[in-house]
Amino acid sequence: MTELIDLVLLGMLAITALRIIFLKDLFAVVMLFGIYSFLSALIFVNLDAVDVAFTEASVGAGISTVLMLGTLALTGRKEKTNNHTTFLPLLVVVITGAALIYGTLDMPPFGDPDNPAQQHVAPRYIQDSPQEIGLPNMVTSVLASYRGFDTLGETAVVFAAAIGVLSLLGLPKHEKAAIESGLKSHLVLRVVAKLIVPLTLLFALYVQFHGDYGPGGGFQAGVIAAAAIILYALVFGLPMATHVIQPTLLKALAAIGVLIYAGTGFASFFLGGNFLDYNVLASDPVAGQHIGIILIELGVGVTVFAAMLSIFYAFAGQAERANIQ
Amino acid sequence: MSFIVDYYNYWIVVFLMMAGFYIVISANNLVKKIVGLNIFQTSVFMLYISIGNVSGGSAPIVADGITRYSNPLPHVLILTAIVVGVATTSVGLALIVRIKRAYGTVEENEFEDKDDLI
Numbered sequence: 096m097t098e099l100i101d102l103v104l105l106g107m108l109a110i111t112a113l114r115i116i117f118l119k120d121l122f123a124v125v126m127l128f129g130i131y132s133f134l135s136a137l138i139f140v141n142l143d144a145v146d147v148a149f150t151e152a153s154v155g156a157g158i159s160t161v162l163m164l165g166t167l168a169l170t171g172r173k174e175k176t177n178n179h180t181t182f183l184p185l186l187v188v189v190i191t192g193a194a195l196i197y198g199t200l201d202m203p204p205f206g207d208p209d210n211p212a213q214q215h216v217a218p219r220y221i222q223d224s225p226q227e228i229g230l231p232n233m234v235t236s237v238l239a240s241y242r243g244f245d246t247l248g249e250t251a252v253v254f255a256a257a258i259g260v261l262s263l264l265g266l267p268k269h270e271k272a273a274i275e276s277g278l279k280s281h282l283v284l285r286v287v288a289k290l291i292v293p294l295t296l297l298f299a300l301y302v303q304f305h306g307d308y309g310p311g312g313g314f315q316a317g318v319i320a321a322a323a324i325i326l327y328a329l330v331f332g333l334p335m336a337t338h339v340i341q342p343t344l345l346k347a348l349a350a351i352g353v354l355i356y357a358g359t360g361f362a363s364f365f366l367g368g369n370f371l372d373y374n375v376l377a378s379d380p381v382a383g384q385h386i387g388i389i390l391i392e393l394g395v396g397v398t399v400f401a402a403m404l405s406i407f408y409a410f411a412g413q414a415e416r417a418n419i420q
Numbered sequence: 421m422s423f424i425v426d427y428y429n430y431w432i433v434v435f436l437m438m439a440g441f442y443i444v445i446s447a448n449n450l451v452k453k454i455v456g457l458n459i460f461q462t463s464v465f466m467l468y469i470s471i472g473n474v475s476g477g478s479a480p481i482v483a484d485g486i487t488r489y490s491n492p493l494p495h496v497l498i499l500t501a502i503v504v505g506v507a508t509t510s511v512g513l514a515l516i517v518r519i520k521r522a523y524g525t526v527e528e529n530e531f532e533d534k535d536d537l538i
Contacts, residue, residue, distance in 0.1 A: 097475075098425050101428075101429070102425075102428060105428065105429065105432040106432075108432065108436065109432055109435050109436065109439075112435070112436050112439040112440070112459055113439065115439070115443065115455060115459065116439060116442060116443055121449065121451055121452060124451075124452060124455055125451075125455070128455050128458065128459075131459065131462070132462070135462050135465070135466065138466065138469075139465075139469055142469050142470065142472075142473045142490070143473060143474075143477055143478060143479045143480070143489075143490040144469045144472070144473075144479070144490065144494075144495045144498070145479045145481070146495055146499050147465070147469060147495050147498050147499050147502070150499050150502045150503060151465075151502055154502050154503060154505075154506045155462070155502070155506075158506055159458070159506045159509055159510075162506075162509070162510050162513055163451065163454070163455070163513065165513075166451055166513045166516055166517060167451060169517050169520060170450075170451060170516060170517070170520045170526045171526075174447070174448065174449040174452055174527075175448065175449070175527050177448040177527070177529060181446055184442055184445045184446040185442070185446075187441075187445065188438045188441055188442045188445075189438075191438060191441065192434055192435070192437075192438040195434040195437070195438075196431060196434050199427055199430035199431060199434060200427065202427070202430055204426035204427070205425065205426050205427065205428070205429050205430070205470060205473065205475075206473050206474060206475030206476075207474075207475070208474050208475070208476075208477075208488065210471070212471045212472060212491060212494070213472075213474060213491055216493060217472075217491040217492065217493055220492055220493065221480065221489050221491075221492065225482050231481050231482035231483070232480070232481045232482075233480040233481065233482070233489070233492040234480055234481075234492045234495045234496055234499065236492075237492050237493060237496045238496045238499065238500070242496060245496075245497075245500070246500060249500040249501075249503070249504050252504050252507065252508075253503060253504060253507045256504075256507035256508055256510060256511050257507065259511045259514070260510050260511055260514045263511070263514040263515060263517070263518055264514050264517060264518070308481075309481065310479070310481070312499075314499060314500065314502075314503045318503065399503060402507060403506075403507075406507070406510045406514075409514065410510075410513070410514070410517070413517055
C-alpha cells in the first residue's frame, strides 16, 4: 500500500514539475510550486521522514511561496516569450538525464534494509541514542547532539542569509503608513486571522518544546511562529506588524539565537568537556544532554524565527514602498 | 514489477532534477530560474530521503513494539537543508529585486548587454 501511495504521489509531483516548465504566468508558477512543496511533504510522510515533512510543509508551502509572491509584486507576473532556441538546453538535459538514469541502475534497491546507507552510523544512532541521549526522537538526538556542530553551522548560514537580505533590501522604517495596507476591509479574513494567529503561535511553542519527543524542533517552530506573524502582517498590514514586533528587535533576536547556541558550546568547554559536549552540563550525562538540547533548540528556534520574519519584512517593505510611488 | 518499484523513486528524482535543470538553463526570467533551482533542490531532498527509507520501517521515533526504523541521518541533513534552502533562496530573490530596480527588467536577455549599474 505504501508503495502504491509512493507511486501515485511521485507521479503527481512529476506532472506538477512538467507543468511549471511550460507555464508563462509566473503567479501560476509560484502557486504550482506551493502545490509541489506540499506534495513533497506528503511523500516525506510516506517515506517515514515526519520531521522533514513538517519542515517542508511549513517552509516550502508557506514561507517560500510568500517570498516569491512578494518578489513577483515587484517584478511583474508575466514571463516574456523569448526567441531563444530551446533545442540546446533540451539536448543537454536529455543526455544528462540518460546518464543519470543509467547510473541509478547501480543503486541499491529502494527500501532494502541491507543497503549500504543503513549499515554505517545509522545502527548506532538507532540502537544507542535512546540510552545515550535519553530522547525518543532520534532525529532530534542526531540533529542537536551527535551532529550539533553541523547544526551550529546551518544556524549561522540562516543568520548570514538574513544579513544578506537585509543589506540588499533594508528593513522597513518603523513609522505610520502613508497608505492603507493589508486586507483589513475583509471581515472574514480579519476574524479568521484573529482566531488562527494565537493558535499558531501556541502550536509553535508546542513544536519547539515537544520536538524532543515527537516530530518537531527549533527549525520547524521558528518557521511556524514566523508564519503566524506573516499572516498577521498580510491581513492587518505591515505597519501594524512592525508595531507588534519591531525590526530592531528581530535584528537582536537573530544574533541572540546564534549566541545561545554557541554559548552552550562554550559553556561545555569551560566545564571541562569538548565544544557542544552536553554531558558535562549536569552531574548526570543524560540530564546534561537534555539541558543542552533544550538550549540549542531554543537558539535555533529564535534565530530561524527572527531571520524568516526579518526577510519577510524586507520584502514587504519594498513592496509597500513600490505601492506608494 | 519489483524492478520498477526498486528504482521508481530514483527515476522520478532524476526526472525532477532534469526538469529543474532545464528551467534553470532555458528560462529567461530570473524568478522562474529560482523556481527551477528549488525544484532541483527538492529532487535532491527526495533522493536522500529515498535512500534513508527502509521498507517495513517506521519513523525514527522510539515506540513500543517497533523494531525497524528508517535511517534518521538523512532526515537530519535534509531538515536543516530545507531551512537553509529557503534562506538562500530569499537572498537570490532579494538580488532579483535589486536587479529590477537597477535595470528595470528581470528578463536575462534584456539586461545582459547593458553596462554594470549595480
